[in-house]
Amino acid sequence: MEIFIARSRLTLIFLLFVLISLCFRSSTSLSSSTTESVLQVLTAERRIDLASHIIRVVLTLKVQNDGASPASNVLLAFPPAQVKHLALIQAAEVAGKKRKKSIHPLDVKPSNDINGPNGAKLYSISFRNPLGTGGSVSIEVSYILTQSLEPFPVEISQSEPQLVLYRDSALILSPYEIKQQTTVIRTPSTKVESFTRVEPSTQIRTELKYGPYEDQPSFSYTPILVHFENNNPFAVVEELVREIEISHWGNLQVTEHYTLVHNGARHKGGFSRVEYQSRPTISGVSSFKHLLVKLPPRVHSVYYRDSIGNISTSHLRTSFSKSEMEIEPRYPLLGGWKATFVIGYGLPLEDVLFESADGKRYLNFSFGCPIAETLVNKITNKVVLPEGSKNPTAVVPFSVERHAETSYSYLDIVGRPVVVLEKENVVPEHNSLFQVYYDFHPMFMLAEPLMLTSVFFFLFVAALAYIHMDISIRK
Numbered sequence: 001m002e003i004f005i006a007r008s009r010l011t012l013i014f015l016l017f018v019l020i021s022l023c024f025r026s027s028t029s030l031s032s033s034t035t036e037s038v039l040q041v042l043t044a045e046r047r048i049d050l051a052s053h054i055i056r057v058v059l060t061l062k063v064q065n066d067g068a069s070p071a072s073n074v075l076l077a078f079p080p081a082q083v084k085h086l087a088l089i090q091a092a093e094v095a096g097k098k099r100k101k102s103i104h105p106l107d108v109k110p111s112n113d114i115n116g117p118n119g120a121k122l123y124s125i126s127f128r129n130p131l132g133t134g135g136s137v138s139i140e141v142s143y144i145l146t147q148s149l150e151p152f153p154v155e156i157s158q159s160e161p162q163l164v165l166y167r168d169s170a171l172i173l174s175p176y177e178i179k180q181q182t183t184v185i186r187t188p189s190t191k192v193e194s195f196t197r198v199e200p201s202t203q204i205r206t207e208l209k210y211g212p213y214e215d216q217p218s219f220s221y222t223p224i225l226v227h228f229e230n231n232n233p234f235a236v237v238e239e240l241v242r243e244i245e246i247s248h249w250g251n252l253q254v255t256e257h258y259t260l261v262h263n264g265a266r267h268k269g270g271f272s273r274v275e276y277q278s279r280p281t282i283s284g285v286s287s288f289k290h291l292l293v294k295l296p297p298r299v300h301s302v303y304y305r306d307s308i309g310n311i312s313t314s315h316l317r318t319s320f321s322k323s324e325m326e327i328e329p330r331y332p333l334l335g336g337w338k339a340t341f342v343i344g345y346g347l348p349l350e351d352v353l354f355e356s357a358d359g360k361r362y363l364n365f366s367f368g369c370p371i372a373e374t375l376v377n378k379i380t381n382k383v384v385l386p387e388g389s390k391n392p393t394a395v396v397p398f399s400v401e402r403h404a405e406t407s408y409s410y411l412d413i414v415g416r417p418v419v420v421l422e423k424e425n426v427v428p429e430h431n432s433l434f435q436v437y438y439d440f441h442p443m444f445m446l447a448e449p450l451m452l453t454s455v456f457f458f459l460f461v462a463a464l465a466y467i468h469m470d471i472s473i474r475k
């Protein structure tokens, strides 16, 4: 009995010890993360390009470590309204100047454990090498914002240009003090109705310049509003479903289902096609008729159809390095109007299917939407593998939602494995290559022909038997 009590006491002491050491550990890790924040931004330059409906921002920072210990990462801050529309964020370390400039990509991750004031969301960029005390480094961050231009007025008639609002801050939101900063906003034309002035601020042709501003404390924020004309196509694909089907008989068949919408200011009043065609520079300036589709070089059997049938008003140009197709929906798209259509094409399998060193087969194909300068709210890539394929795995250079399905077509017995990859808020920059690896036994190639030949053989035998059978009543 006594031994038992002594033992339990021992375990109790042990548990206490573990608990204390755990507490101690977490407190030290917390203090180390707070000492990291003794960074300072010496110079910051931000360029915001509002030429299209997809907003591209480049932020160049020179960061210095004023702390006593080396820093391993630097934080970026975004206001909550922008985080929702952030489609992509990339960072790189820039070394050297002009000609000798070298760029090294860096890892960017949302920092989930810490948040800034007023709901600001932080992203963490890891340095290539820890930044020592007193050391400095130049970092280039590029990010893309979608759905961030608000049409104002919300509705326009056929003869009116499209005006939009863009909201941001004149000062760069940052968890660090910024010694010197400037922001340049590029507009598509000189037609700027108004912009918030935060001295010094100037308009020079198509550029609005805010700053330079000196010595701004961390998390400084000064809201600005820019109201300007933007007649570029606000082409948004609400949903894109791509079926990518591999046939080991030598073909890759791609079928893309689109729901396209003009996401700019809504059209109001009637539509006059006569006026539209006779005065194209003033009438329906923000509408679009043509779309450019960029396809791989060796496409064949290309078609473009909608619910009525094939649309022949498309032009396909193929060259050694690329194919381009210009498609024209049945009617021009004005604000708020929609069009649904399907684009299909085939590709030689040897251009996209390879064998890896460990004997697996893999597809190497583009992920995004092939229509130029288009935003896709939701994309679904369905890769249909040949029957009998095993262990499919997808390698995609950004985060996607994945699941598996099985599809059946003619003569399939066990069904074809389908790898489904979904992503929201997809911009042209997501048009990178992804891979789907799988195991395949060549014996499966024989399954369908064998099945067909055995069916024919059976029919043949049956016919032979029928001919030779004596079914007459006569003896």
Ligand SMILES: *[C@@H]1O[C@H](CO)[C@@H](O)[C@H](O)[C@H]1NC(C)=O
Pocket: 301, 302, 303, 304, 305, 309, 310
């Ligand atoms: C549409 O075009 C495709 C490819 O050229 C063709 O296979 C299909 O039969 C056509 N469909 C109609 C309804 O004309």
Ligand SMILES: *[C@@H]1O[C@H](CO)[C@@H](O)[C@H](O)[C@H]1NC(C)=O
Pocket: 354, 364, 433, 435
């Ligand atoms: C995929 O193809 C591209 C060129 O088309 C090539 O650069 C890349 O290395 C390929 N990826 C793999 C994993 O083979």
